[in-house]
Amino acid sequence: MRTNMVLRSVGVVVGLVLIACAFVLAYVITPNYVVRLPDDTDAKRSYTGTFRTLLDAQEVAKGSLATAVKRNVPLAVERTVKVEETSGNTALVSDSRTTTAAGNPVEKTDWKYAVNRKTLEPSGSHPAGWTVVDAQGLTVSWPLGAKKKTYTGWRPETGTTTPLTYARTENRSSLSTYVYEANLPPTRITDPQVLAGLPPAVPRTTLALVAQLGTLSAAAKEQLAALLPTLSDPVPLSYTLASADTFWIEPETGSVIDTRRSQQRVAGVIAPSNGAFLPLLPVSDVFYQQTPESVKDAADDADDGHDAIMLVGTILPIVVGVVGALLVAAALLIRRRRPRGTPTPDPDA
Known part of the structure; x- marks a missing residue:
């Protein structure tokens, strides 16, 4: 008994x-320790496309506008998003990108963010030793459990935000994904890493040729001709970025399954009198998207997370x-x- x-x-x-x-x-x-950005995240993605136009910085520096603009140049981008460290529910994430034109390096950037491991929003609660971008909105991915709504996305090139608008649901690589679209109007580029790869200035004589022979409208040529005597020599250049981007997101894990981008960069000068930007030359007009292999890798990662x-x-x-x-x-x-x-x-x- x-x-x-x-x-x-x-x-x-x-x-x-x-x-x-x-x-x-x-x-x-599950909600506190599983449904969050894994501490071993190391996602490598490849993209291919075309520089529909590409301005050769060395030719511009020589004043040779006739040979400065290249067309239909093959483009490739390699991107790695990696969790470098974690502190509780906050992760230090690096976003490194390398862009090449016909195999030649064009641009290399590496941004670091402190993000909440569940919402993927920037986190102010991180160790003092972390050096991170003071970003707003989503930076490297979507939150786990993404919703059919508009999010705020960060644009590191311009240091600004843009809406990430839910558009529709589509199958991508055998997964049901949410499709988001983002449109950035021409916005000044401010990131030092991006500006380091662009010509900082051009001789005033080169701009005089633009005023005479360039593809600007008659009104813009007249404005530039009037502006030239007030500018220093060489003339400092400023740049804008405009883009139309589409992202396919697996909602449960927030994984970016596919990406398609169309971006334009334009060089211009700032009028000393009022600070207005006068666009002059297209620096690049590009279209690229994720390779089929990278789409499959992203889908496999999403399956593992699920x-x-x-x-x-x-x-x-x-x-x-x-x-x-x-x-x-x-x-x-x-x-x-x-x-x-x-x-x-x-x-x-």
């Missing part, structure tokens, strides 16, 4: 503990909960044995 009582008690306690563990797995461990969330958040809690419930039920069914020789009570007595 004592053995049965012990077994009943142990069975009930162990069963209840397992049921409690199932709830902890589903409602504590499987991890499903395992810890659904499958294990169900298995552990069911085993716990069966233990409790089995323990309650254990009957007490009567000692030998104990008469059975007479119900009529």
